[in-house]
Amino acid sequence: MLYGFLGPNGAGKTTTIRMALHLIFPTEGHVEILGEPVFGQGRVPERALRRVGAMIEEPGFWSFLSGRRNLQYFARTSGPRADRSARLGRVDEVLRLVGLEAAAGKKVKAYSQGMRQRLGIALALLGTPELLVLDEPTNGLDPQGMREVRLLLRRLADDGTTVFVSSHLLSEVEAMCDRVGVLARGRLVAEGPPSKLRGRADRLRVSVDDVESARSVIETLPGVGLEVAEGPRGATAVLLLRMNEGASAAEVNAALVSAGVSVSALVPEHETLEDVFLSLVEGSDVPR
Template sequence: MTESGTVVEPTAVTEPGAVIETRGLTKRYRGGQLAVDGLDLSVPAGSIFGFLGPNGSGKTTTIRMLMGLIEATSGTARLLGHTMPGAARTVLPQVGALIEGPALYGFLSGRDNLLRYDSADPTADPRTRRARVGQALDRVGLAAAAGKKARAYSLGMKQRLGLAAALLQPRRLLVLDEPTNGLDPQGMREIRTLVRELAADGTTVFLSSHLLDEIEQVCTHAAVMARGRLITQGPVAELAAGARGRLAVTTPDPGEAARVLKELGVTGIAVDGDRVSAEAPPGDVELADLSAALVHAGVRLRSFGVQRASLEDAFVALTGEGFDVAG
Protein backbone atom coordinates (compact mmCIF):
# COMPACT_ATOMS: atom_id res chain seq x y z
CA MET A 1 0.00 0.00 0.00
CA THR A 2 1.37 3.43 -0.90
CA GLU A 3 1.32 6.48 1.37
CA SER A 4 -1.82 7.65 -0.43
CA GLY A 5 -3.58 4.45 0.55
CA THR A 6 -3.62 2.90 -2.90
CA VAL A 7 -3.28 -0.88 -2.92
CA VAL A 8 -0.46 -2.03 -5.20
CA GLU A 9 -0.41 -5.61 -6.45
CA PRO A 10 2.87 -7.40 -5.64
CA THR A 11 5.39 -7.53 -8.48
CA ALA A 12 5.07 -10.73 -10.52
CA VAL A 13 7.57 -13.39 -9.49
CA THR A 14 6.99 -15.57 -12.50
CA GLU A 15 9.39 -17.50 -14.71
CA PRO A 16 10.47 -15.54 -17.80
CA GLY A 17 7.83 -15.98 -20.48
CA ALA A 18 5.41 -17.91 -18.24
CA VAL A 19 1.78 -17.09 -19.06
CA ILE A 20 0.41 -19.41 -16.35
CA GLU A 21 2.29 -20.27 -13.19
CA THR A 22 1.13 -22.02 -10.03
CA ARG A 23 2.99 -22.75 -6.83
CA GLY A 24 1.68 -25.34 -4.37
CA LEU A 25 -1.85 -24.91 -5.74
CA THR A 26 -4.18 -27.11 -3.70
CA LYS A 27 -7.93 -27.63 -3.57
CA ARG A 28 -9.56 -29.68 -0.85
CA TYR A 29 -13.36 -29.91 -0.81
CA ARG A 30 -15.58 -30.36 2.21
CA GLY A 31 -15.39 -33.90 3.48
CA GLY A 32 -11.65 -34.00 2.89
CA GLN A 33 -11.64 -34.80 -0.83
CA LEU A 34 -8.29 -33.64 -2.22
CA ALA A 35 -8.92 -32.67 -5.85
CA VAL A 36 -5.62 -30.89 -6.58
CA ASP A 37 -2.52 -31.51 -4.48
CA GLY A 38 0.38 -29.02 -4.45
CA LEU A 39 0.45 -28.23 -8.17
CA ASP A 40 3.55 -26.44 -9.54
CA LEU A 41 2.83 -25.59 -13.17
CA SER A 42 4.57 -23.32 -15.70
CA VAL A 43 3.09 -22.60 -19.15
CA PRO A 44 5.50 -20.84 -21.59
CA ALA A 45 4.23 -17.93 -23.65
CA GLY A 46 3.42 -18.86 -27.24
CA SER A 47 3.07 -22.57 -26.48
CA ILE A 48 0.22 -24.95 -27.16
CA PHE A 49 0.18 -26.50 -23.70
CA GLY A 50 -1.60 -29.79 -23.18
CA PHE A 51 -2.99 -30.42 -19.70
CA LEU A 52 -3.33 -34.17 -19.72
CA GLY A 53 -4.92 -36.64 -17.34
CA PRO A 54 -7.72 -39.18 -16.96
CA ASN A 55 -11.20 -37.94 -16.11
CA GLY A 56 -11.22 -37.06 -12.42
CA SER A 57 -7.51 -36.26 -12.24
CA GLY A 58 -8.06 -32.62 -11.21
CA LYS A 59 -7.78 -30.85 -14.58
CA THR A 60 -11.09 -28.97 -14.53
CA THR A 61 -10.70 -28.04 -10.85
CA THR A 62 -7.30 -26.56 -11.67
CA ILE A 63 -8.72 -24.56 -14.57
CA ARG A 64 -11.55 -23.23 -12.41
CA MET A 65 -9.00 -22.01 -9.86
CA LEU A 66 -6.89 -20.42 -12.60
CA MET A 67 -9.90 -18.53 -13.89
CA GLY A 68 -10.98 -17.39 -10.43
CA LEU A 69 -14.22 -19.40 -10.50
CA ILE A 70 -13.36 -21.20 -7.25
CA GLU A 71 -10.87 -20.37 -4.51
CA ALA A 72 -7.81 -22.49 -3.83
CA THR A 73 -7.41 -24.03 -0.39
CA SER A 74 -3.74 -23.03 -0.48
CA GLY A 75 -1.02 -22.06 -2.91
CA THR A 76 -0.96 -19.39 -5.61
CA ALA A 77 -1.97 -19.05 -9.25
CA ARG A 78 -0.78 -16.35 -11.64
CA LEU A 79 -2.13 -15.57 -15.12
CA LEU A 80 -0.32 -13.13 -17.43
CA GLY A 81 1.87 -12.11 -14.49
CA HIS A 82 -1.01 -11.29 -12.12
CA THR A 83 -2.28 -13.15 -9.06
CA MET A 84 -5.69 -14.75 -9.40
CA PRO A 85 -8.46 -14.33 -8.42
CA GLY A 86 -7.51 -10.85 -7.16
CA ALA A 87 -6.58 -9.53 -10.60
CA ALA A 88 -9.52 -11.09 -12.43
CA ARG A 89 -10.82 -7.77 -13.79
CA THR A 90 -7.43 -7.00 -15.32
CA VAL A 91 -6.65 -10.48 -16.60
CA LEU A 92 -9.90 -12.02 -17.82
CA PRO A 93 -10.55 -9.56 -20.70
CA GLN A 94 -7.31 -10.90 -22.19
CA VAL A 95 -8.36 -14.54 -21.81
CA GLY A 96 -10.79 -16.59 -23.89
CA ALA A 97 -12.17 -19.69 -22.20
CA LEU A 98 -14.33 -22.74 -22.80
CA ILE A 99 -14.80 -24.64 -19.54
CA GLU A 100 -17.02 -27.70 -19.02
CA GLY A 101 -18.99 -26.92 -22.18
CA PRO A 102 -20.74 -23.66 -23.10
CA ALA A 103 -23.77 -22.21 -21.28
CA LEU A 104 -26.25 -21.35 -24.04
CA TYR A 105 -29.71 -19.85 -24.35
CA GLY A 106 -31.57 -22.64 -26.13
CA PHE A 107 -34.30 -20.35 -27.44
CA LEU A 108 -31.76 -18.08 -29.18
CA SER A 109 -29.95 -18.81 -32.42
CA GLY A 110 -26.23 -19.48 -32.44
CA ARG A 111 -25.61 -15.98 -33.79
CA ASP A 112 -27.83 -14.34 -31.16
CA ASN A 113 -26.08 -16.26 -28.39
CA LEU A 114 -22.77 -14.79 -29.51
CA LEU A 115 -24.23 -11.31 -29.82
CA ARG A 116 -25.45 -11.58 -26.24
CA TYR A 117 -22.07 -12.86 -25.04
CA ASP A 118 -20.29 -9.99 -26.76
CA SER A 119 -22.68 -7.33 -25.47
CA ALA A 120 -21.95 -8.50 -21.91
CA ASP A 121 -18.24 -7.77 -22.42
CA PRO A 122 -17.52 -4.18 -21.35
CA THR A 123 -14.34 -4.15 -23.44
CA ALA A 124 -16.11 -5.14 -26.69
CA ASP A 125 -16.69 -2.53 -29.38
CA PRO A 126 -20.41 -2.57 -30.32
CA ARG A 127 -19.61 -1.05 -33.72
CA THR A 128 -17.77 -4.19 -34.83
CA ARG A 129 -19.94 -6.69 -32.95
CA ARG A 130 -21.84 -8.25 -35.86
CA ALA A 131 -18.73 -8.50 -38.01
CA ARG A 132 -16.74 -10.19 -35.24
CA VAL A 133 -19.59 -12.61 -34.49
CA GLY A 134 -19.77 -13.53 -38.16
CA GLN A 135 -16.02 -14.11 -38.31
CA ALA A 136 -16.08 -16.29 -35.18
CA LEU A 137 -18.94 -18.43 -36.54
CA ASP A 138 -17.15 -18.87 -39.82
CA ARG A 139 -13.90 -19.81 -38.10
CA VAL A 140 -15.50 -22.73 -36.22
CA GLY A 141 -17.58 -23.91 -39.18
CA LEU A 142 -21.00 -22.74 -37.94
CA ALA A 143 -21.78 -19.99 -40.47
CA ALA A 144 -24.44 -22.11 -42.19
CA ALA A 145 -26.11 -22.97 -38.85
CA ALA A 146 -25.89 -19.48 -37.36
CA GLY A 147 -29.66 -18.89 -37.55
CA LYS A 148 -30.57 -22.25 -36.00
CA LYS A 149 -31.85 -22.34 -32.41
CA ALA A 150 -29.11 -23.47 -30.00
CA ARG A 151 -31.41 -26.10 -28.45
CA ALA A 152 -31.36 -27.92 -31.79
CA TYR A 153 -27.56 -28.00 -31.90
CA SER A 154 -25.75 -31.30 -31.45
CA LEU A 155 -23.17 -31.60 -28.66
CA GLY A 156 -20.41 -31.04 -31.17
CA MET A 157 -22.10 -27.91 -32.54
CA LYS A 158 -22.51 -26.55 -29.01
CA GLN A 159 -18.79 -27.10 -28.43
CA ARG A 160 -18.03 -25.19 -31.61
CA LEU A 161 -20.31 -22.33 -30.54
CA GLY A 162 -18.60 -22.15 -27.15
CA LEU A 163 -15.25 -21.97 -28.90
CA ALA A 164 -16.58 -19.21 -31.17
CA ALA A 165 -17.53 -17.24 -28.04
CA ALA A 166 -13.94 -17.51 -26.83
CA LEU A 167 -12.73 -16.15 -30.17
CA LEU A 168 -14.89 -13.02 -30.37
CA GLN A 169 -11.86 -10.85 -29.59
CA PRO A 170 -8.09 -11.36 -29.89
CA ARG A 171 -6.81 -13.00 -26.72
CA ARG A 172 -3.35 -13.40 -25.22
CA LEU A 173 -4.41 -16.68 -23.66
CA LEU A 174 -7.02 -19.24 -24.69
CA VAL A 175 -8.10 -21.83 -22.08
CA LEU A 176 -9.95 -24.83 -23.51
CA ASP A 177 -11.33 -27.63 -21.35
CA GLU A 178 -11.89 -30.78 -23.48
CA PRO A 179 -12.59 -28.72 -26.65
CA THR A 180 -13.11 -31.76 -28.91
CA ASN A 181 -15.72 -33.34 -26.63
CA GLY A 182 -18.65 -34.54 -28.76
CA LEU A 183 -16.93 -33.88 -32.08
CA ASP A 184 -16.58 -36.44 -34.85
CA PRO A 185 -13.07 -37.16 -36.24
CA GLN A 186 -13.41 -34.47 -38.91
CA GLY A 187 -14.48 -31.93 -36.30
CA MET A 188 -11.51 -32.89 -34.12
CA ARG A 189 -9.13 -32.29 -37.01
CA GLU A 190 -10.70 -28.88 -37.69
CA ILE A 191 -10.33 -27.81 -34.05
CA ARG A 192 -6.70 -28.96 -34.01
CA THR A 193 -6.02 -26.92 -37.14
CA LEU A 194 -7.70 -23.88 -35.57
CA VAL A 195 -5.62 -24.24 -32.40
CA ARG A 196 -2.42 -24.29 -34.46
CA GLU A 197 -3.54 -21.18 -36.37
CA LEU A 198 -4.28 -19.31 -33.13
CA ALA A 199 -0.86 -20.21 -31.73
CA ALA A 200 0.78 -19.05 -34.96
CA ASP A 201 -0.97 -15.69 -34.46
CA GLY A 202 0.66 -15.33 -31.02
CA THR A 203 -2.03 -16.72 -28.70
CA THR A 204 -0.91 -19.09 -25.95
CA VAL A 205 -3.32 -22.05 -25.88
CA PHE A 206 -3.87 -24.06 -22.69
CA LEU A 207 -5.77 -27.19 -23.66
CA SER A 208 -6.95 -29.86 -21.25
CA SER A 209 -7.78 -33.32 -22.50
CA HIS A 210 -7.98 -36.96 -21.48
CA LEU A 211 -6.97 -38.00 -25.03
CA LEU A 212 -3.27 -38.72 -25.32
CA ASP A 213 -3.16 -38.69 -29.09
CA GLU A 214 -4.90 -35.29 -29.19
CA ILE A 215 -2.16 -33.78 -27.02
CA GLU A 216 0.61 -35.49 -28.98
CA GLN A 217 -0.71 -34.27 -32.34
CA VAL A 218 -1.21 -30.59 -31.53
CA CYS A 219 0.74 -29.56 -28.42
CA THR A 220 4.28 -28.25 -28.05
CA HIS A 221 4.36 -28.71 -24.27
CA ALA A 222 2.36 -30.82 -21.83
CA ALA A 223 1.79 -31.63 -18.18
CA VAL A 224 0.47 -34.96 -16.94
CA MET A 225 -1.92 -35.13 -13.97
CA ALA A 226 -3.01 -38.23 -12.07
CA ARG A 227 -5.14 -38.37 -8.91
CA GLY A 228 -4.76 -34.64 -8.34
CA ARG A 229 -0.98 -34.55 -8.55
CA LEU A 230 1.39 -33.38 -11.25
CA ILE A 231 3.38 -36.33 -12.61
CA THR A 232 5.57 -34.51 -15.12
CA GLN A 233 5.69 -31.49 -17.45
CA GLY A 234 7.85 -30.23 -20.29
CA PRO A 235 8.14 -30.20 -24.10
CA VAL A 236 6.09 -33.04 -25.61
CA ALA A 237 9.08 -34.45 -27.50
CA GLU A 238 11.12 -34.65 -24.29
CA LEU A 239 8.31 -36.31 -22.34
CA ALA A 240 7.99 -39.05 -24.96
CA ALA A 241 11.76 -39.41 -25.27
CA GLY A 242 11.97 -40.13 -21.56
CA ALA A 243 10.20 -43.45 -22.11
CA ARG A 244 11.53 -46.50 -23.89
CA GLY A 245 9.88 -47.37 -27.18
CA ARG A 246 8.41 -50.71 -28.20
CA LEU A 247 10.10 -53.51 -30.12
CA ALA A 248 7.83 -54.46 -33.02
CA VAL A 249 8.17 -57.73 -34.95
CA THR A 250 5.93 -58.97 -37.75
CA THR A 251 6.30 -62.68 -38.48
CA PRO A 252 4.29 -65.76 -39.54
CA ASP A 253 5.89 -67.46 -36.49
CA PRO A 254 4.70 -65.24 -33.59
CA GLY A 255 4.75 -67.96 -30.93
CA GLU A 256 8.31 -68.94 -31.69
CA ALA A 257 9.39 -65.30 -31.88
CA ALA A 258 7.88 -64.62 -28.45
CA ARG A 259 9.66 -67.68 -27.01
CA VAL A 260 13.05 -66.63 -28.39
CA LEU A 261 12.69 -63.03 -27.21
CA LYS A 262 11.74 -64.22 -23.72
CA GLU A 263 14.82 -66.45 -23.58
CA LEU A 264 16.92 -63.44 -24.57
CA GLY A 265 15.58 -61.50 -21.56
CA VAL A 266 13.18 -59.21 -23.43
CA THR A 267 10.21 -58.19 -21.25
CA GLY A 268 6.66 -56.95 -21.77
CA ILE A 269 6.03 -59.35 -24.65
CA ALA A 270 2.57 -59.32 -26.26
CA VAL A 271 1.31 -61.27 -29.28
CA ASP A 272 -1.48 -60.01 -31.55
CA GLY A 273 -1.93 -62.12 -34.68
CA ASP A 274 1.31 -61.99 -36.65
CA ARG A 275 2.63 -59.06 -34.60
CA VAL A 276 4.85 -59.44 -31.55
CA SER A 277 5.60 -56.37 -29.43
CA ALA A 278 7.77 -55.95 -26.38
CA GLU A 279 9.60 -53.37 -24.32
CA ALA A 280 12.55 -51.98 -26.23
CA PRO A 281 15.79 -53.49 -24.93
CA PRO A 282 18.30 -51.34 -23.02
CA GLY A 283 20.71 -49.24 -25.05
CA ASP A 284 23.58 -51.70 -24.55
CA VAL A 285 21.67 -54.45 -26.39
CA GLU A 286 22.23 -54.51 -30.15
CA LEU A 287 19.02 -54.83 -32.16
CA ALA A 288 21.04 -56.64 -34.83
CA ASP A 289 21.86 -59.36 -32.28
CA LEU A 290 18.17 -59.82 -31.46
CA SER A 291 17.16 -60.10 -35.11
CA ALA A 292 20.05 -62.49 -35.80
CA ALA A 293 18.96 -64.69 -32.89
CA LEU A 294 15.40 -64.81 -34.23
CA VAL A 295 16.57 -65.77 -37.71
CA HIS A 296 18.97 -68.37 -36.29
CA ALA A 297 16.02 -69.94 -34.43
CA GLY A 298 14.12 -70.24 -37.71
CA VAL A 299 11.76 -67.29 -37.16
CA ARG A 300 10.77 -65.74 -40.49
CA LEU A 301 10.82 -61.95 -40.20
CA ARG A 302 8.58 -59.68 -42.25
CA SER A 303 9.55 -56.57 -40.28
CA PHE A 304 11.68 -55.80 -37.24
CA GLY A 305 12.38 -52.54 -35.46
CA VAL A 306 11.75 -50.21 -32.52
CA GLN A 307 8.80 -47.83 -32.58
CA ARG A 308 9.32 -44.36 -31.11
CA ALA A 309 8.00 -43.96 -27.59
CA SER A 310 4.68 -42.12 -27.34
CA LEU A 311 3.04 -40.12 -24.58
CA GLU A 312 1.11 -43.27 -23.75
CA ASP A 313 4.38 -45.10 -23.14
CA ALA A 314 5.60 -42.20 -20.99
CA PHE A 315 2.39 -42.12 -18.96
CA VAL A 316 2.42 -45.88 -18.33
CA ALA A 317 6.09 -45.75 -17.39
CA LEU A 318 5.48 -42.93 -14.91
CA THR A 319 2.25 -44.15 -13.31
CA GLY A 320 1.98 -47.86 -14.06
CA GLU A 321 -1.56 -47.19 -15.30
CA GLY A 322 -3.28 -47.45 -18.65
CA PHE A 323 -4.92 -44.49 -20.29
CA ASP A 324 -7.85 -43.60 -22.53
CA VAL A 325 -6.15 -42.98 -25.87
CA ALA A 326 -9.25 -42.94 -28.08
CA GLY A 327 -9.15 -40.08 -30.55
Protein backbone atom coordinates in the same frame (compact mmCIF):
# COMPACT_ATOMS: atom_id res chain seq x y z
CA MET B 1 2.26 -22.90 -28.30
CA LEU B 2 -0.27 -25.65 -27.83
CA TYR B 3 -0.27 -27.05 -24.33
CA GLY B 4 -2.03 -30.30 -23.52
CA PHE B 5 -3.35 -30.77 -20.03
CA LEU B 6 -3.77 -34.48 -19.64
CA GLY B 7 -5.30 -36.47 -16.87
CA PRO B 8 -7.87 -39.16 -16.18
CA ASN B 9 -11.40 -38.21 -15.16
CA GLY B 10 -11.37 -36.79 -11.66
CA ALA B 11 -7.69 -35.81 -11.74
CA GLY B 12 -8.55 -32.14 -11.21
CA LYS B 13 -8.21 -30.70 -14.71
CA THR B 14 -11.48 -28.78 -14.65
CA THR B 15 -10.93 -27.74 -11.04
CA THR B 16 -7.55 -26.31 -11.98
CA ILE B 17 -9.08 -24.42 -14.89
CA ARG B 18 -11.91 -23.09 -12.73
CA MET B 19 -9.41 -21.81 -10.19
CA ALA B 20 -7.31 -20.18 -12.86
CA LEU B 21 -10.37 -18.42 -14.27
CA HIS B 22 -11.54 -17.12 -10.90
CA LEU B 23 -14.68 -19.25 -10.82
CA ILE B 24 -13.81 -21.11 -7.65
CA PHE B 25 -11.60 -19.95 -4.85
CA PRO B 26 -8.55 -21.90 -3.74
CA THR B 27 -7.97 -22.07 0.00
CA GLU B 28 -4.39 -21.00 -0.50
CA GLY B 29 -1.81 -20.32 -3.14
CA HIS B 30 -1.30 -18.06 -6.06
CA VAL B 31 -2.60 -18.02 -9.62
CA GLU B 32 -1.16 -15.90 -12.38
CA ILE B 33 -2.38 -15.60 -15.97
CA LEU B 34 -0.32 -13.78 -18.60
CA GLY B 35 1.63 -12.16 -15.79
CA GLU B 36 -1.51 -10.86 -14.07
CA PRO B 37 -2.33 -12.19 -10.62
CA VAL B 38 -5.78 -13.81 -10.44
CA PHE B 39 -5.42 -14.90 -6.85
CA GLY B 40 -2.97 -13.73 -4.27
CA GLN B 41 -1.36 -10.34 -3.75
CA GLY B 42 -2.66 -7.39 -5.76
CA ARG B 43 -5.03 -9.44 -7.85
CA VAL B 44 -7.07 -7.90 -10.65
CA PRO B 45 -8.82 -10.90 -12.16
CA GLU B 46 -10.77 -8.76 -14.64
CA ARG B 47 -7.60 -7.58 -16.32
CA ALA B 48 -6.34 -11.11 -16.82
CA LEU B 49 -9.71 -12.52 -17.85
CA ARG B 50 -10.19 -9.91 -20.54
CA ARG B 51 -7.18 -11.38 -22.35
CA VAL B 52 -8.43 -14.96 -22.03
CA GLY B 53 -10.94 -16.92 -24.06
CA ALA B 54 -12.32 -20.01 -22.42
CA MET B 55 -14.56 -22.98 -22.73
CA ILE B 56 -15.08 -24.73 -19.41
CA GLU B 57 -16.67 -28.18 -19.63
CA GLU B 58 -19.74 -27.96 -21.83
CA PRO B 59 -20.55 -24.80 -23.69
CA GLY B 60 -23.46 -22.85 -22.22
CA PHE B 61 -25.86 -20.69 -24.19
CA TRP B 62 -29.25 -19.04 -24.01
CA SER B 63 -31.06 -21.68 -25.98
CA PHE B 64 -33.98 -19.43 -26.97
CA LEU B 65 -31.63 -17.13 -28.86
CA SER B 66 -29.82 -17.76 -32.13
CA GLY B 67 -26.14 -18.65 -32.18
CA ARG B 68 -25.25 -15.25 -33.59
CA ARG B 69 -27.33 -13.38 -31.04
CA ASN B 70 -25.74 -15.39 -28.22
CA LEU B 71 -22.30 -14.23 -29.31
CA GLN B 72 -23.51 -10.65 -29.72
CA TYR B 73 -25.00 -10.63 -26.23
CA PHE B 74 -21.87 -12.05 -24.66
CA ALA B 75 -19.90 -9.39 -26.51
CA ARG B 76 -22.13 -6.67 -25.11
CA THR B 77 -22.23 -7.79 -21.47
CA SER B 78 -19.15 -6.05 -20.14
CA GLY B 79 -15.96 -4.21 -20.72
CA PRO B 80 -14.90 -0.87 -22.18
CA ARG B 81 -16.73 0.30 -25.29
CA ALA B 82 -13.77 -0.47 -27.58
CA ASP B 83 -13.58 -4.03 -26.29
CA ARG B 84 -17.32 -4.56 -26.74
CA SER B 85 -17.42 -3.25 -30.28
CA ALA B 86 -14.28 -5.20 -31.23
CA ARG B 87 -15.99 -8.38 -30.08
CA LEU B 88 -19.24 -7.48 -31.81
CA GLY B 89 -17.29 -6.90 -35.01
CA ARG B 90 -15.74 -10.36 -34.80
CA VAL B 91 -18.97 -12.32 -34.42
CA ASP B 92 -19.29 -13.27 -38.08
CA GLU B 93 -15.60 -14.00 -38.37
CA VAL B 94 -15.52 -16.49 -35.48
CA LEU B 95 -18.73 -18.11 -36.72
CA ARG B 96 -17.02 -18.66 -40.05
CA LEU B 97 -13.86 -19.96 -38.35
CA VAL B 98 -15.82 -22.76 -36.69
CA GLY B 99 -17.99 -23.39 -39.73
CA LEU B 100 -21.27 -22.20 -38.25
CA GLU B 101 -22.11 -19.32 -40.55
CA ALA B 102 -24.98 -21.22 -42.15
CA ALA B 103 -26.56 -22.12 -38.80
CA ALA B 104 -25.86 -18.79 -37.09
CA GLY B 105 -29.47 -17.65 -37.35
CA LYS B 106 -30.94 -20.81 -35.85
CA LYS B 107 -31.87 -20.95 -32.19
CA VAL B 108 -29.26 -22.76 -30.12
CA LYS B 109 -31.88 -25.21 -28.87
CA ALA B 110 -31.97 -26.61 -32.40
CA TYR B 111 -28.19 -27.15 -32.47
CA SER B 112 -26.58 -30.57 -32.31
CA GLN B 113 -24.00 -31.21 -29.61
CA GLY B 114 -21.21 -30.75 -32.12
CA MET B 115 -22.63 -27.40 -33.22
CA ARG B 116 -22.92 -26.23 -29.62
CA GLN B 117 -19.31 -27.29 -29.09
CA ARG B 118 -18.21 -25.23 -32.09
CA LEU B 119 -20.21 -22.25 -30.92
CA GLY B 120 -18.45 -22.60 -27.56
CA ILE B 121 -15.10 -22.41 -29.32
CA ALA B 122 -16.34 -19.43 -31.33
CA LEU B 123 -17.31 -17.68 -28.09
CA ALA B 124 -13.87 -18.37 -26.62
CA LEU B 125 -12.27 -16.84 -29.72
CA LEU B 126 -14.49 -13.77 -29.75
CA GLY B 127 -12.15 -11.50 -27.79
CA THR B 128 -9.01 -12.32 -29.85
CA PRO B 129 -7.55 -13.92 -26.73
CA GLU B 130 -3.84 -14.15 -26.02
CA LEU B 131 -4.59 -17.27 -24.03
CA LEU B 132 -7.21 -19.75 -25.11
CA VAL B 133 -8.32 -22.23 -22.45
CA LEU B 134 -10.38 -25.11 -23.75
CA ASP B 135 -11.66 -27.89 -21.54
CA GLU B 136 -12.16 -31.03 -23.67
CA PRO B 137 -12.82 -29.08 -26.86
CA THR B 138 -13.45 -32.07 -29.11
CA ASN B 139 -16.11 -33.59 -26.87
CA GLY B 140 -19.14 -34.57 -28.90
CA LEU B 141 -17.52 -33.91 -32.26
CA ASP B 142 -17.41 -36.46 -35.05
CA PRO B 143 -13.98 -37.43 -36.44
CA GLN B 144 -14.27 -34.80 -39.16
CA GLY B 145 -15.16 -32.12 -36.61
CA MET B 146 -12.33 -33.22 -34.31
CA ARG B 147 -9.87 -32.86 -37.16
CA GLU B 148 -11.17 -29.41 -38.02
CA VAL B 149 -10.90 -28.26 -34.43
CA ARG B 150 -7.37 -29.62 -34.14
CA LEU B 151 -6.33 -27.85 -37.30
CA LEU B 152 -7.95 -24.64 -36.11
CA LEU B 153 -6.15 -24.82 -32.76
CA ARG B 154 -2.87 -25.61 -34.49
CA ARG B 155 -3.32 -22.59 -36.74
CA LEU B 156 -4.13 -20.32 -33.79
CA ALA B 157 -1.10 -21.60 -31.91
CA ASP B 158 1.11 -21.02 -34.93
CA ASP B 159 -0.23 -17.49 -35.16
CA GLY B 160 0.95 -16.77 -31.64
CA THR B 161 -2.00 -17.62 -29.39
CA THR B 162 -1.19 -19.74 -26.39
CA VAL B 163 -3.68 -22.59 -26.49
CA PHE B 164 -4.27 -24.61 -23.34
CA VAL B 165 -6.27 -27.74 -24.00
CA SER B 166 -7.36 -30.21 -21.38
CA SER B 167 -8.18 -33.71 -22.44
CA HIS B 168 -8.40 -37.26 -21.27
CA LEU B 169 -7.74 -38.43 -24.84
CA LEU B 170 -4.08 -39.29 -25.19
CA SER B 171 -4.13 -39.65 -28.92
CA GLU B 172 -5.54 -36.16 -29.24
CA VAL B 173 -2.92 -34.58 -27.03
CA GLU B 174 -0.13 -36.59 -28.59
CA ALA B 175 -1.21 -35.63 -32.09
CA MET B 176 -1.50 -31.90 -31.59
CA CYS B 177 0.32 -30.57 -28.55
CA ASP B 178 3.78 -29.02 -28.30
CA ARG B 179 3.93 -29.59 -24.58
CA VAL B 180 2.06 -31.90 -22.27
CA GLY B 181 1.40 -31.73 -18.57
CA VAL B 182 0.09 -34.83 -16.90
CA LEU B 183 -2.17 -34.35 -13.93
CA ALA B 184 -2.94 -37.16 -11.51
CA ARG B 185 -4.84 -36.80 -8.25
CA GLY B 186 -4.50 -33.02 -8.36
CA ARG B 187 -0.73 -33.00 -8.91
CA LEU B 188 1.31 -32.33 -12.00
CA VAL B 189 3.27 -35.57 -12.27
CA ALA B 190 5.07 -34.96 -15.55
CA GLU B 191 5.62 -32.21 -18.05
CA GLY B 192 7.44 -31.87 -21.33
CA PRO B 193 7.15 -32.32 -25.09
CA PRO B 194 5.20 -35.48 -25.92
CA SER B 195 8.26 -37.01 -27.61
CA LYS B 196 10.26 -36.62 -24.41
CA LEU B 197 7.55 -38.05 -22.26
CA ARG B 198 7.20 -40.96 -24.58
CA GLY B 199 9.71 -43.54 -25.55
CA ARG B 200 13.02 -42.99 -23.94
CA ALA B 201 13.29 -46.74 -23.81
CA ASP B 202 12.09 -48.24 -27.08
CA ARG B 203 11.79 -51.94 -27.62
CA LEU B 204 12.64 -54.20 -30.48
CA ARG B 205 10.84 -57.44 -31.13
CA VAL B 206 13.06 -59.91 -32.98
CA SER B 207 12.05 -63.28 -34.40
CA VAL B 208 14.94 -65.73 -34.73
CA ASP B 209 15.45 -69.45 -35.35
CA ASP B 210 18.06 -70.06 -32.64
CA VAL B 211 17.34 -68.54 -29.24
CA GLU B 212 20.55 -69.58 -27.54
CA SER B 213 22.91 -68.15 -30.17
CA ALA B 214 20.85 -64.99 -30.41
CA ARG B 215 20.94 -64.58 -26.66
CA SER B 216 24.72 -64.78 -26.52
CA VAL B 217 25.12 -62.34 -29.45
CA ILE B 218 22.83 -59.82 -27.83
CA GLU B 219 24.71 -59.98 -24.54
CA THR B 220 27.77 -58.61 -26.36
CA LEU B 221 25.94 -55.63 -27.89
CA PRO B 222 26.24 -52.30 -26.03
CA GLY B 223 22.98 -50.51 -25.22
CA VAL B 224 20.82 -53.53 -25.84
CA GLY B 225 19.24 -55.58 -23.11
CA LEU B 226 17.20 -58.73 -23.30
CA GLU B 227 13.86 -58.35 -21.59
CA VAL B 228 11.91 -61.45 -22.50
CA ALA B 229 12.55 -64.51 -24.60
CA GLU B 230 9.51 -66.40 -25.82
CA GLY B 231 9.50 -69.72 -27.58
CA PRO B 232 10.76 -71.44 -29.46
CA ARG B 233 7.32 -71.85 -30.99
CA GLY B 234 7.76 -74.07 -34.04
CA ALA B 235 10.82 -72.90 -35.92
CA THR B 236 11.01 -69.41 -34.47
CA ALA B 237 11.43 -67.77 -31.10
CA VAL B 238 10.73 -64.17 -30.23
CA LEU B 239 13.05 -61.94 -28.22
CA LEU B 240 11.97 -58.66 -26.76
CA LEU B 241 14.91 -56.28 -26.53
CA ARG B 242 15.18 -53.04 -24.63
CA MET B 243 16.92 -50.51 -26.87
CA ASN B 244 18.71 -47.84 -24.91
CA GLU B 245 19.98 -44.61 -26.43
CA GLY B 246 22.38 -45.20 -29.34
CA ALA B 247 21.33 -48.75 -30.02
CA SER B 248 19.90 -49.39 -33.48
CA ALA B 249 17.84 -52.17 -34.96
CA ALA B 250 20.20 -52.38 -37.94
CA GLU B 251 23.17 -53.20 -35.70
CA VAL B 252 21.22 -55.87 -33.90
CA ASN B 253 20.22 -57.37 -37.22
CA ALA B 254 23.76 -57.27 -38.62
CA ALA B 255 25.26 -58.84 -35.49
CA LEU B 256 22.70 -61.63 -35.42
CA VAL B 257 23.08 -62.45 -39.12
CA SER B 258 26.88 -62.46 -39.05
CA ALA B 259 26.71 -64.91 -36.11
CA GLY B 260 24.67 -67.21 -38.31
CA VAL B 261 21.29 -66.53 -36.66
CA SER B 262 18.46 -66.28 -39.14
CA VAL B 263 16.24 -63.25 -38.47
CA SER B 264 12.72 -63.56 -39.84
CA ALA B 265 11.19 -60.39 -38.35
CA LEU B 266 12.39 -57.18 -36.72
CA VAL B 267 9.67 -54.98 -35.23
CA PRO B 268 10.45 -51.75 -33.36
CA GLU B 269 8.00 -51.02 -30.56
CA HIS B 270 7.69 -47.52 -29.22
CA GLU B 271 6.50 -47.11 -25.74
CA THR B 272 3.34 -45.13 -26.29
CA LEU B 273 2.31 -42.09 -24.35
CA GLU B 274 -0.47 -44.28 -23.12
CA ASP B 275 2.00 -46.58 -21.35
CA VAL B 276 3.74 -43.60 -19.82
CA PHE B 277 0.46 -42.01 -18.88
CA LEU B 278 -0.92 -45.11 -17.25
CA SER B 279 2.21 -45.74 -15.29
CA LEU B 280 2.33 -42.11 -14.16
CA VAL B 281 -1.27 -42.09 -13.16
CA GLU B 282 -0.98 -45.35 -11.32
CA GLY B 283 1.84 -43.78 -9.36
CA SER B 284 4.62 -46.13 -10.43
CA ASP B 285 8.20 -44.99 -10.71
CA VAL B 286 8.48 -43.90 -14.33
CA PRO B 287 11.09 -41.09 -14.38
CA ARG B 288 10.15 -37.37 -14.44
